[in-house]
Amino acid sequence: MACPIAQPNGPSGATTACLSLTPRSRTGSRPGGKKAARRLPTDYLDWALSDFSGFIAADELYDGPFCILSIVDNRTFKRLLYQVLDRDPTHTDIVALFRRFQRALETRGLTLKGITTDGSPLYPEPIATVFGAIPHQVCQFHILREITKAVLSAVAQERKRLAASAPKLPRGRPPATKAAQQAVRRKKRIDRKLGALFEHRYLFVQRRLSRSERRTLQRITRGLPQLRVLRELMEEVYGLFDRRCRTATAVAKLTALRARLRRFRWLRTVLKKLLSPGLEKALVFLDERLLGTTSNAVERSNRRYRKMQKTVYRVRTLRAIEGRLALDLLRDRQTQARAGTTEILHKARAA
Numbered sequence: 001m002a003c004p005i006a007q008p009n010g011p012s013g014a015t016t017a018c019l020s021l022t023p024r025s026r027t028g029s030r031p032g033g034k035k036a037a038r039r040l041p042t043d044y045l046d047w048a049l050s051d052f053s054g055f056i057a058a059d060e061l062y063d064g065p066f067c068i069l070s071i072v073d074n075r076t077f078k079r080l081l082y083q084v085l086d087r088d089p090t091h092t093d094i095v096a097l098f099r100r101f102q103r104a105l106e107t108r109g110l111t112l113k114g115i116t117t118d119g120s121p122l123y124p125e126p127i128a129t130v131f132g133a134i135p136h137q138v139c140q141f142h143i144l145r146e147i148t149k150a151v152l153s154a155v156a157q158e159r160k161r162l163a164a165s166a167p168k169l170p171r172g173r174p175p176a177t178k179a180a181q182q183a184v185r186r187k188k189r190i191d192r193k194l195g196a197l198f199e200h201r202y203l204f205v206q207r208r209l210s211r212s213e214r215r216t217l218q219r220i221t222r223g224l225p226q227l228r229v230l231r232e233l234m235e236e237v238y239g240l241f242d243r244r245c246r247t248a249t250a251v252a253k254l255t256a257l258r259a260r261l262r263r264f265r266w267l268r269t270v271l272k273k274l275l276s277p278g279l280e281k282a283l284v285f286l287d288e289r290l291l292g293t294t295s296n297a298v299e300r301s302n303r304r305y306r307k308m309q310k311t312v313y314r315v316r317t318l319r320a321i322e323g324r325l326a327l328d329l330l331r332d333r334q335t336q337a338r339a340g341t342t343e344i345l346h347k348a349r350a351a
Helices: 033-048 091-107 124-130 140-164 178-199 211-220 225-240 247-263 265-270 277-286 296-311 318-350
Strands: 055-063 066-073 079-085 114-117 136-138
Touching: 033 079, 033 318, 055 296, 066 091, 066 296, 066 318, 079 091, 079 318, 091 124, 136 140, 136 277, 140 178, 140 225, 140 265, 140 277, 178 211, 225 247, 225 265, 247 265, 247 277, 296 318
Parallel strands: 055 114, 114 136
Antiparallel strands: 055 066, 066 079
16 A cells, blocks of 8 residues: 555554545635734735835725724725724724824835825824825715715705696596696696606716707706706816816815805705815815825725625624735735736747
């Protein structure tokens, strides 16, 4: 035999050695999250910060009782640092995470040039405490999303008001009187108007409209001047984020828009986001050309975590989440080498 067994042990003749030459099975072994976490401050950060752009995006992700604070390079999309908490984050937690990141930058002789967040009140004070007067950009996507939701909600309210103004017709065939026939025609006109407003509601928030779309918008808002004002305000809002402007020009436009909103109570309630005092931070990118306008880099990282949680059901404790994130970050580091190996194999097979 290639691999002899030991002598039998006792009358039962139990085997005390293995005949197989293969290594011991690793079924049920742990994935190695602890070892991966120990490599993050050294090997992984050296790789992730090797082409650091100077601009980062920070965000928090809630998963049940846990919260994951993340920092991602906003141009190279590399995940840099994370912190898992078993409670809601506070300013102290954000400051601790930023100080860890600042020490990692100072160790490697790097500097931070700008940071992008989603507009949460958690970040302005810690950013000023740790990094000082650094350009802080509020995510443009989050601002526009809230404004478009408010505009579409106003259009829906106008549809409800218009539907309530339709005459109530009795069941069955309407009587042959002139008033009844007029009520039927008026109800049909209102129903057509409601259907058109619902079908083409996207025209009120779309960034650019063609000639045909503008004609459609003029047709469906005939007799509804308040809806035309909403569309004009949306065009002014999109004009604030025009790259051809500077920040000072955009802030002046925003001041004029706020003055216009204060004159109309219903507009002030609909577009109250435009009156928030921190909106000017969403226009910082107009002077900082390399500063990211959105926090899509860290949002992409959050989506990857959500996808992982759909398949890995055991990641439901703080220790398991930390280990799984560490393994995922190390897998990112191996992606580049793996892609190079795949390319070499393809070339070798094609030769």
